[in-house]
Amino acid sequence: MAFSQFPSKGGIPSGNTAGRPSGPVIGDTYYNGELGLLEIYDGTNWVPSSAPAGIPTLTATDVGTSRAYGSGSIVITFTPGINGGSPYGYVGTAIIGATTYTTGATTAVTATLVVGNSGTYSVSGTAYNGFGSSPSSVPLNLAVTTVPQAPSSVSATTTTASTNVNVSWTQNATGGKVLTSQTVTAYAGTSAVTSTTVSTSATSATVTGLTDDTTYTFKVKATNANGDSLESTASNSVTTPDLFTLDWLVIAGGGGPGTGGITGGGGAGGYRTSAGTSGGGSTAEPAISFWTGSNLTLTVGAGASGAANGNNSSMSATGITTITCLGGGRGGRNGGNNGQPGGSGGGAYSGGIATPGAGTTGQGYDGGFGNSNENSGGGGGAGSVGSNGTSSTGGNGGVGVASSITGSSVTRAGGGGGSSYNFPVGVGQNGGGDGNQYPSGSAGTSGAANTGGGAGGSNSATNGGSGVIILRYPDTRTITIGAGLTGTESAASGGYKRATITGGTGNVSWS
Numbered sequence: 332m333a334f335s336q337f338p339s340k341g342g343i344p345s346g347n348t349a350g351r352p353s354g355p356v357i358g359d360t361y362y363n364g365e366l367g368l369l370e371i372y373d374g375t376n377w378v379p380s381s382a383p384a385g386i387p388t389l390t391a392t393d394v395g396t397s398r399a400y401g402s403g404s405i406v407i408t409f410t411p412g413i414n415g416g417s418p419y420g421y422v423g424t425a426i427i428g429a430t431t432y433t434t435g436a437t438t439a440v441t442a443t444l445v446v447g448n449s450g451t452y453s454v455s456g457t458a459y460n461g462f463g464s465s466p467s468s469v470p471l472n473l474a475v476t477t478v479p480q481a482p483s484s485v486s487a488t489t490t491t492a493s494t495n496v497n498v499s500w501t502q503n504a505t506g507g508k509v510l511t512s513q514t515v516t517a518y519a520g521t522s523a524v525t526s527t528t529v530s531t532s533a534t535s536a537t538v539t540g541l542t543d544d545t546t547y548t549f550k551v552k553a554t555n556a557n558g559d560s561l562e563s564t565a566s567n568s569v570t571t572p573d574l575f576t577l578d579w580l581v582i583a584g585g586g587g588p589g590t591g592g593i594t595g596g597g598g599a600g601g602y603r604t605s606a607g608t609s610g611g612g613s614t615a616e617p618a619i620s621f622w623t624g625s626n627l628t629l630t631v632g633a634g635a636s637g638a639a640n641g642n643n644s645s646m647s648a649t650g651i652t653t654i655t656c657l658g659g660g661r662g663g664r665n666g667g668n669n670g671q672p673g674g675s676g677g678g679a680y681s682g683g684i685a686t687p688g689a690g691t692t693g694q695g696y697d698g699g700f701g702n703s704n705e706n707s708g709g710g711g712g713a714g715s716v717g718s719n720g721t722s723s724t725g726g727n728g729g730v731g732v733a734s735s736i737t738g739s740s741v742t743r744a745g746g747g748g749g750s751s752y753n754f755p756v757g758v759g760q761n762g763g764g765d766g767n768q769y770p771s772g773s774a775g776t777s778g779a780a781n782t783g784g785g786a787g788g789s790n791s792a793t794n795g796g797s798g799v800i801i802l803r804y805p806d807t808r809t810i811t812i813g814a815g816l817t818g819t820e821s822a823a824s825g826g827y828k829r830a831t832i833t834g835g836t837g838n839v840s841w842s
Contacts, residue, residue: 343369351377373417383463385412387421391454394443395476395557400506403446403475407434409456415465418458425452425473449476449507476507478560479553485566487549491622492650494543494571499535500551500563508555517547518565543622544573572622575841578803579619580604580736582744582783583656583674584632584641585763585795586688586710589664592769592790593681595701596710596717596728596747596757600632600641600783600798601656601674601694606736610674610695610713610744619651623808626838629816632658633834634778634795635786640673644798659785659795660688660698662710662747670698670708678708678717678726678749678757678788687717699726699749707766709757710746710785717746718757725749728785731761736801737821737829743782743799750775750788759787762796781833800832804841813838 344352345362352359355372360380363370370377378385387409394404407423420438424431427450434442436459446452455470480503489496498515510531517525517538524547529536541547547569550562583600602610605618621627625648632642641658660673668685670677675695676688687698690711699708699717709717712729720726728746735741748757748766756766756775762784764776775789778796786793802810806823810830815837821829830839 376413378413378417379415381462382416384418384458384460384465385415386465386468387412387418387456387458389423389456389468389471391471391473393473393475397558398477400477400480400504400560401448403449403477405444405446405452405454405473405475406441407444407454407456408441409458412458412465416460416462419460421456421458423454423456425454427452446475449504474507476557478558479506479510479555480504481561482551482553482563485549485551485563487547487566487569489569489571490650491572491625493620494541494574496538496541496547496549496569496571497535498538498549498551498566502534502553505553506555506557508557510553510555512554513551514554515549515551516562517541517549519545519547541571543571546570573624574620574622575805575808577619577621578606578736579646579654580606580734580801581644581646581654581656582798583644583658584634584798585747585778585783585785586641586659586661586671586673586677587635587637587639587786587795588747588775588788588793589662589680590638591665593705593707593750593752594664594788595662595670595678595680595687595698595707596726596749596759596763596766596788597635597662597778597785597795598659598670598673598675598677598688598690598698598710598717599695599712599729599731599744599746599763599785600644600659600795601691602713602732602744602783603654603656603694604734604736606803607734608732609693610732611690611693613693621648623841626840628838629800629832630836631800631832631834632656632798634797635659635661636794637792638664640671641783641795644800646800656694656798657691659710659783662698662749662788663687663701663707668701670710675711675713675729675744675746675785677785678710678746681705681707681720687711695744696729698746701749704754705752706754707749707751707757707788709749710763712746712760712763713744720749720751720757724755725751725757725766725788727758728760728763731782736803738824745784747778747785747787757788759784763787764793767791797834802830803827808841811840811842
């Protein structure tokens with residue numbers, strides 16, 4: 332007996348797709364003449380019997396959050412295809428460039444695929460069963476993200492004038508998302524001591540609030556919406572300077588008198604300080620944050636020798652603002668009536684038409700006017716304008732300014748008194764010299780040394796008082812007064828030592 336080439340349906344229902352039995356149960360079979368397939372119901376769908384798995388559909392999701400740079404993650408969810416046999420499992424792939432990542436065979440409908448760096452991946456999948464694998468699904472393009480890559484090439488530099496440290500670095504990959512912040516952290520040894528948040532575009536920052544005389548390294552991290560990068564490798568180590576607070580008083584040399592019989596008083600030397608009121612009615616200036624191992628250059632201005640302005644005093648160092656005080660202005664004289672400008676201005680000669688010298692803002696005041704009776708004006712002081720000459724007396728010098736930088740209050744930088752013509756002379760104030768009485772009286776007097784006092788008006792060679800620089804610092808420090816300077820250091824008192832520099836030009840330093 333011959334066998335039929337095709338098996339008999341044997342009671343299996345048949346028809347087109349629309350004719351499939353209603354209410355099927357798992358295992359029911361059906362000849363689908365429209366598709367030319369023997370189908371079996373799997374509990375959800377009619378699927379080809381004894382055929383490779385159908386092409387799956389899939390979704391792919393970037394994990395992103397908290398994923399380390401270089402370790403992106405994709406969650407793939409598979410849906411069985413209906414154009415083939417029932418799947419036993421799936422294989423997912425992700426391709427970027429020439430690199431392919433795969434889940435391997437998995438029976439789960441959801442699989443996590445760990446890939447490399449952030450970027451756009453082509454994600455697809457296949458299904459398999461005992462009769463073979465399906466073709467690959469239509470690829471999906473998925474942007475995979477991670478936390479940022481750690482910054483690199485971190486470098487730290489410090490200056491001698493501040494505990495602030497400048498830190499620079501190189502930005503690297505952002506992990507596929509824009510940065511939201513960057514953080515610079517200072518380490519003393521292995522301990523994090525302070526962190527500074529900077530803008531997302533920054534490649535350098537100044538870290539403040541550090542302790543002096545301490546060694547630090549610095550690390551930088553970047554942050555995006557997924558989280559923080561690893562910290563960079565540590566920078567080079569830097570040591571902040573050994574800082575201390577230095578208060579100061581700088582006074583320039585006082586001005587001389589004019590020449591001739593009757594002359595205006597010399598102006599006081601310019602007066603500036605961080606320890607009290609500065610000249611010209613100004614407030615105290617800031618103390619200096621200085622450091623051991625560096626030089627502070629000082630010049631103490633000499634007083635005027637005869638009819639001249641006093642000499643400037645100054646204090647300077649790399650990393651601080653230079654402090655300069657101008658010498659006091661010379662007094663006016665017969666044949667040269669006007670007083671000269673300076674730290675404080677010189678007094679004017681008599682005659683009614685002469686003008687006094689102007690003081691310098693923040694250092695001292697103007698000199699006084701002369702009188703037509705040939706009574707000259709007093710020199711300006713650090714604390715007030717020189718008095719005008721009157722019909723019956725020469726003008727007094729302007730007053731000085733008090734400071735307690737040495738531990739007790741001392742008033743310095745007063746103006747010299749003006750000359751008179753057989754009338755009472757102008758009186759010098761706070762280091763300023765008295766004027767002379769011409770022609771019958773005594774000569775005028777010089778300004779006092781190391782007060783910056785202006786000379787009294789005189790027909791003889793009187794001089795302005797020399798300036799002075801006084802420095803106050805913690806008693807844990809010891810000063811070295813270099814060559815070219817004359818000065819002394821006091822014993823410790825009240826938590827401080829003081830150095831009084833009375834002349835010359837040179838350097839001081841501390842240990």
